[in-house]
Amino acid sequence: MFDxxxxxxxxxxxxxxxxxxxxxxxxxxxxxxxxxxxxDGFASNIEGASYVKIRKSSYENSDYKTIFFSGxxxxxxxxxxxxxxxxxFDSYVVPSGFKVNSGEEWKLTITxxxxxxxxxxxxxxxxxxxIKNIKSEYDLKLLYDNKANKYRPGHRVxxxxxxxxxxxxxxxxxxxxxEMDSYCSICFNGVLRNGKCIPTTNYRRARDYYTYPCxxxxxxxxxxxxxxxxxxxxxxxxMVSDLVIGKIPLYSKRDILVQVQQYNISFEAYKYYKSLKDxxxxxxxxxxxxxxxxxxxxYNPDDENEIVLGRFTVASGSNKxxxxxxxxxxxxxxxxxxxxxxxxxxxxxxMPLTRFDYxxxxxxxxxxxxxxxxxxxxxxx
Numbered sequence: 001m002f003d004x005x006x007x008x009x010x011x012x013x014x015x016x017x018x019x020x021x022x023x024x025x026x027x028x029x030x031x032x033x034x035x036x037x038x039x040d041g042f043a044s045n046i047e048g049a050s051y052v053k054i055r056k057s058s059y060e061n062s063d064y065k066t067i068f069f070s071g072x073x074x075x076x077x078x079x080x081x082x083x084x085x086x087x088x089f090d091s092y093v094v095p096s097g098f099k100v101n102s103g104e105e106w107k108l109t110i111t112x113x114x115x116x117x118x119x120x121x122x123x124x125x126x127x128x129x130x131i132k133n134i135k136s137e138y139d140l141k142l143l144y145d146n147k148a149n150k151y152r153p154g155h156r157v158x159x160x161x162x163x164x165x166x167x168x169x170x171x172x173x174x175x176x177x178x179e180m181d182s183y184c185s186i187c188f189n190g191v192l193r194n195g196k197c198i199p200t201t202n203y204r205r206a207r208d209y210y211t212y213p214c215x216x217x218x219x220x221x222x223x224x225x226x227x228x229x230x231x232x233x234x235x236x237x238x239m240v241s242d243l244v245i246g247k248i249p250l251y252s253k254r255d256i257l258v259q260v261q262q263y264n265i266s267f268e269a270y271k272y273y274k275s276l277k278d279x280x281x282x283x284x285x286x287x288x289x290x291x292x293x294x295x296x297x298x299y300n301p302d303d304e305n306e307i308v309l310g311r312f313t314v315a316s317g318s319n320k321x322x323x324x325x326x327x328x329x330x331x332x333x334x335x336x337x338x339x340x341x342x343x344x345x346x347x348x349x350x351m352p353l354t355r356f357d358y359x360x361x362x363x364x365x366x367x368x369x370x371x372x373x374x375x376x377x378x379x380x381x
Contacts, residue, residue: 034058036056037055037056037308037309038056038294039053039298039311040053041310042312042313043123043313043314043315044261044314044317045101045102046099046317046319050094051091051093051094052110052312053068053090053092054069054091054092054110055067055068056069068090071087071112071113072087072092074092074109075109076094077107078107079104079105083095089367089368101125104124105122105314106125106314107120107122107123117302118308120312121299123266123313124266125315127169127264127316128318129262130162131161131260131319132161132162134159134160134260135157135158135242136156136258138155138329139156141153142155142156142249152250153330155247157175157248157258159242159262159320160241160243161239161243162239162240163240168232169232169236170231170264170265170270172262172263172269172270173228173229173245173246173263174228175223175224176223177222177248177258177259178259179220180218181214181219181220181370182211182252182340183211183362184213184361184362184365185211185212185362186211186212186338190209190210191343191349191350192343193350193351198350200350203348205348207341210342210343211340211342212343212359212362213342213361213362214362214363214364215362216363217372217374218364218370218371219372219374220370221368221369221370224246226247226280229270229277246258250329251334252337253333255326255327255379256326257321257375258321259375259377260319261317262320263316264316265313268297272311276294294310296308296311297312298311323377343359344358
């Protein structure tokens with residue numbers, strides 16, 4: 001799902017403006033409020049797409065950030081089930097194999113370590129609408145880079161689907177990408193020994209860093225960083241063709257697999273994501289909506305006056321993938337990966353090994369941004 005971390009910081013810094021009436025135009029004064037909690041919960045019929053993220057604003061090491069709120073008791077509750085979520089790396093995760101079924105209604109309950117409770121209103125499962133087709137289109141001028149003052153290349157990802165005629169529908173689109181990782185460890189001013197980086201600061205002619213290849217297939221995972229939504233006001237009952245739902249920058253020229261999810265959401269959920277989208281896309285202007293748009297369907301059952309930021313959404317989803325070869329594309333990749341620098345036998349580095357110990361490999365550690373499991377849609381060369 002959309003990564004709210006950066007934008008939460010922006011929203012929180014605006015909260016001090018919520019009750020200010022401006023008479024004369026003047027630059028806004030921003031105030032970061034520490035300890036605010038934000039909840040992002042999602043439940044779907046797509047296996048692996050349900051989660052609850054709880055974050056709080058924090059000031060650490062002279063930097064304002066949002067961090068994962070650990071130690072909460074998180075449950076999804078329906079008429080027949082109580083599902084206990086477990087704490088993961090950066091979110092609370094559902095049991096393997098869980099998915100919402102047609103006709104079910106769910107609510108989210110959170111109990112914080114201090115006993116504070118957050119509940120959501122009941123959310124219903126809507127009709128599933130399938131993605132019929134998916135394709136990509138390469139553009140050398142896909143995105144404009146303000147820092148570099150130039151256009152960057154990448155792919156537009158487009159989908160087509162039949163919109164039902166019976167009622168108005170509202171859509172939320174998400175995606176994540178997989179590509180082979182070029183290395184699994186990097187040691188700055190050091191070398192890899194027994195899974196740890198050993199300093200080389202006192203060794204003459206040692207490189208600034210060394211990279212170490214993966215000992216198995218390893219896939220880098222990236223997520224959508226924008227909000228993509230759509231309503232069928234002008235296309236109700238028609239075929240929606242080649243709708244752009246994402247723009248994939250050319251961070252590297254390694255082949256990429258894009259997994260797209262299309263969610264049929266409620267009108268209330270659509271309004272919430274629409275407001276967030278407006279804030280994100282207009283955050284340089286004074287006319288952007290204030291952070292009150294972050295108030296969704298969550299509340300404190302013991303304190304009706306507490307303002308709770310975030311939302312829990314239940315949505316039916318359809319997914320489809322596209323494999324995009326990129327090795328022969330025009331243009332230059334502009335990712336932030338370091339150039340591969342391998343360690344060779346005979347270099348002046350700590351704990352010299354024999355020539356039979358090279359190359360030195362690193363393990364592919366599974367997590368939110370890396371996987372040792374090949375996606376089923378991946379195409380072997």
